[in-house]
Amino acid sequence: MKAVFYLFINGLKIKKMSRDKILAAIRQNQPALKPLPSLSGLNQCTFEAKEQYKNVLKSIGGHIVEVDNETEIVQYIRENYTQGHRFITTLPQFAPIAETNWSDNDPHDLENVELMLMAGTFGVAENSAIWVTEGGLGQRVAPFICQNLAIVLNAHDIVPTMHEAYERIGSADYGFGVFIAGPSKTADIEQSLVLGAHGARTLVVFLVNGA
Amino acid sequence: MSHATQDHATLSKQFNKDEARVNWHDETLWFVRQKRDKMAFSLSEWELLRGAASAIKDNVLSNLHDYLVEFEAKAQQNGVHVHWAANGAEHNQIVHSILKNHGVTQMVKSKSMLTEECHLNEYLAKNGVEVIDTDLGERIVQMREEPPSHIVLPAIHLKKEDVGETFHQHLGTEKGNKDPQYLTEAARQHLREKFLTRKLALTGVNFAIAETGEFVVCTNEGNADMGAHLADVHIACMGFEKILPKREHLGVFLRLLARSATGQPITTYSSHFKKPREGQEMHIVIVDNGRSTQLGRADFRNSLKCIRCAACFNTCPVYRRSGGHSYHTAIAGPIGSILAPNLDMARNADLPFASTLCGSCSNVCPVKIDIHDQLYKWRQVLVQEGHAPLSKKLMMRGMTFTLSNPKVYRLGGKIGRWALRNAPFMVNNGLNPWFSQRDMPEAPKESFREWYLKRQKE
Numbered sequence: 001m002k003a004v005f006y007l008f009i010n011g012l013k014i015k016k017m018s019r020d021k022i023l024a025a026i027r028q029n030q031p032a033l034k035p036l037p038s039l040s041g042l043n044q045c046t047f048e049a050k051e052q053y054k055n056v057l058k059s060i061g062g063h064i065v066e067v068d069n070e071t072e073i074v075q076y077i078r079e080n081y082t083q084g085h086r087f088i089t090t091l092p093q094f095a096p097i098a099e100t101n102w103s104d105n106d107p108h109d110l111e112n113v114e115l116m117l118m119a120g121t122f123g124v125a126e127n128s129a130i131w132v133t134e135g136g137l138g139q140r141v142a143p144f145i146c147q148n149l150a151i152v153l154n155a156h157d158i159v160p161t162m163h164e165a166y167e168r169i170g171s172a173d174y175g176f177g178v179f180i181a182g183p184s185k186t187a188d189i190e191q192s193l194v195l196g197a198h199g200a201r202t203l204v205v206f207l208v209n210g211a
Numbered sequence: 212m213s214h215a216t217q218d219h220a221t222l223s224k225q226f227n228k229d230e231a232r233v234n235w236h237d238e239t240l241w242f243v244r245q246k247r248d249k250m251a252f253s254l255s256e257w258e259l260l261r262g263a264a265s266a267i268k269d270n271v272l273s274n275l276h277d278y279l280v281e282f283e284a285k286a287q288q289n290g291v292h293v294h295w296a297a298n299g300a301e302h303n304q305i306v307h308s309i310l311k312n313h314g315v316t317q318m319v320k321s322k323s324m325l326t327e328e329c330h331l332n333e334y335l336a337k338n339g340v341e342v343i344d345t346d347l348g349e350r351i352v353q354m355r356e357e358p359p360s361h362i363v364l365p366a367i368h369l370k371k372e373d374v375g376e377t378f379h380q381h382l383g384t385e386k387g388n389k390d391p392q393y394l395t396e397a398a399r400q401h402l403r404e405k406f407l408t409r410k411l412a413l414t415g416v417n418f419a420i421a422e423t424g425e426f427v428v429c430t431n432e433g434n435a436d437m438g439a440h441l442a443d444v445h446i447a448c449m450g451f452e453k454i455l456p457k458r459e460h461l462g463v464f465l466r467l468l469a470r471s472a473t474g475q476p477i478t479t480y481s482s483h484f485k486k487p488r489e490g491q492e493m494h495i496v497i498v499d500n501g502r503s504t505q506l507g508r509a510d511f512r513n514s515l516k517c518i519r520c521a522a523c524f525n526t527c528p529v530y531r532r533s534g535g536h537s538y539h540t541a542i543a544g545p546i547g548s549i550l551a552p553n554l555d556m557a558r559n560a561d562l563p564f565a566s567t568l569c570g571s572c573s574n575v576c577p578v579k580i581d582i583h584d585q586l587y588k589w590r591q592v593l594v595q596e597g598h599a600p601l602s603k604k605l606m607m608r609g610m611t612f613t614l615s616n617p618k619v620y621r622l623g624g625k626i627g628r629w630a631l632r633n634a635p636f637m638v639n640n641g642l643n644p645w646f647s648q649r650d651m652p653e654a655p656k657e658s659f660r661e662w663y664l665k666r667q668k669e
Contacts, residue, residue: 018295018296018297018301018499019295021297022295022297022451022497022499022503023276023279023280025499025503025504025506025507026275026276026279026451026503026506027276028507029503029504029506029507029512030272030273030274030275030276030506031272031273031509031512032273033270033273033274034266034269034270034272034273035270036266036267036270036456037262037263037266037267037270039263039459039460039462039463041256041259042256042259042260042263042462042463043256044254044255044256044259045254045256056476060475060476060479107440107441108407108441111407124477126466126476127476127477128476129477129481139440140436140439140440140488141436141437141440141441144433144436144437144440144480145437145440145441161462161466162461162462162463162465162466162477163459163462163463165462166458166459166461166462167459169458171423171458173485174483174485175485175486175487175488176482176483176484176485176486176488177482177483177485178436178480178481178482178483179465179477179480179481180479180480181476181477181478181479181480181481182479183479184431184432184433184479184480185431185432185479186347186348186395186431186432187364187473188346188347188348188351188364188365188366188395189347189351189366189371189374189391189394189395190239190369190370190371190374190391191239191242191243191364191367192371192391192392194391194392194395196395196396196399197347197395197399197431197432197433197434198345198399198402198403198406198432198433198434198437199432199433199436199437199479199480200433
């Protein structure tokens with residue numbers, strides 16, 4: 001018993017040794033302190049945010065569907081996705097067309113999801129990325145494992161660049177957060193662009209106009 | 212340590228045997244460089260962003276100790292296990308010990324140049340662990356038992372015919388089918404099964420935030436997320452220079468990274484991992500492996516600013532025409548050539564010479580690393596430390612003599628021009644490496660000096 005305890009303590013010591021050695025070497029070798037630069041003035045974009053958002057999303061393989069209300073979203077989903085397959089959502093108002101009670105399941109259970117519908121916290125005009133955190137995802141793997149992804153985004157919630165994006169995120173606490181820009185893609189075979197690598201094959205953004 | 216079995220020049224010669232393929236490689240990477248330009252020129256603040264990124268990294272390198280301690284404390288508060296590895300061997304042992312603790316012998320891995328640097332796959336294979344690389348390009352080269360030839364486009368040295376044949380052999384796709392859409396779909400099905408069955412996922416780290424203890428992983432394919440969110444255990448491995456002080460600094464780097472790498476406005480997924488998912492175990496391995504030594508070399512420490520975008524690869528006339536494998540190191544291209552000598556001077560002494568010093572790499576670098584200056588400085592260090600080959604030393608002595616004796620220099624020029632015009636067989640033969648894989652320009656009748664003197668007389 002004593003020997004096991006000794007080995008355990010020794011193991012911890014070795015572990016600690018590398019940490020201390022690395023940190024000591026860094027402290028010795030790092031140059032004199034240089035100040036952090038100011039981040040102001042880094043956005044010089046002149047575009048209109050919503051138009052830019054739409055154009056960039058189209059250019060990276062996503063689809064924009066402008067809607068005025070939820071009924072139009074339901075109608076679009078009924079007409080454009082294969083009915084009879086599994087649809088899931090984190091938004092209770094879409095319960096009539098999609099499952100809502102799945103966020104406590106084993107994530108592997110989402111393997112056969114055809115469509116995932118969720119809400120974006122905000123979008124970024126310069127690159128069409130949408131920010132979502134764990135709470136809005138239901139399960140972390142949900143927007144990746146589904147065959148098709150659809151995100152509801154309020155047209156008012158579009159910031160110009162990543163600088164405003166991080167201002168908006170601020171010091172928010174989350175376990176996991178992600179910017180999603182377009183469908184999953186690859187060009188690893190001879191630089192030919194193919195949509196649908198490992199994540200969602202398609203991305204539709206329902207841009208909600210109005211109040 | 213050991214000498215590379217073959218040096219850059221020899222390996223380039225092999226790559227250059229197939230002229231059509233070299234031309235294709237050259238043009239394809241130049242096209243990626245042009246896509247980068249289009250993105251860079253569309254932002255009037257591009258140079259301000261580069262300046263800010265470079266200054267943030269200067270601050271990081273000057274305060275690394277405190278940032279790393281802060282990052283570790285925050286990550287631990289977030290419920291993440293933090294490990295430190297002094298070198299590649301220790302990194303590999305740490306990863307293996309986590310696998311052993313969970314009784315796992317199969318895992319998925321998304322792109323991580325650090326694990327290539329540490330030769331993790333070979334180590335784990337020897338210890339009976341099966342590693343599946345899940346980035347499409349990395350999976351292709353893994354099946355072919357080759358290393359990646361580019362850090363962003365791992366299979367850029369291959370044509371679709373090659374991939375078609377590899378998938379036919381390994382995945383049973385139709386013989387002769389080389390359609391990228393069809394082949395990508397086959398890989399999607401093949402890898403989906405791996406994501407769904409593997410209990411442990413390893414990812415790289417693009418950025419780690421001292422202020423919050425979170426780390427960011429960027430992919431287009433979604434493979435890092437598919438692996439990490441389905442696995443019981445997530446291990447993220449990072450070189451210690453990946454640290455950024457604050458979350459807001461991500462705004463600068465995420466604007467630069469994908470634009471510089473592939474000419475996209477941002478990667479499809481920029482995933483921020485802060486805490487393990489409920490019931491999941493998350494580990495971060497922080498690796499030194501020579502970085503603290505590089506930090507102490509004033510001339511070379513800026514290489515630690517690198518964010519692995521590979522813009523310097525795509526623009527480099529030598530890389531484009533010699534291919535990634537000719538660099539015989541995990542990170543090829545200009546940046547690899549200034550990182551590798553720090554890891555093993557003798558083995559990588561040829562790499563700082565694999566450059567024309569044209570400076571294009573420094574001009575496209577999003578964090579303004581003085582790459583071509585460092586290539587030049589490494590040459591001085593390598594020669595002083597005795598790592599230059601004898602032929603180069605003799606040639607340099609010859610050049611010193613010629614260049615310090617104007618008469619000899621002028622005579623040499625005359626002989627050279629005469630030979631090029633009247634007796635090309637004397638220079639264009641197997642003994643003269645200047646003529647291999649290269650057409651020489653027509654030799655002028657007179658030198659600049661002769662022309663200038665004549666002009667003054669007129």
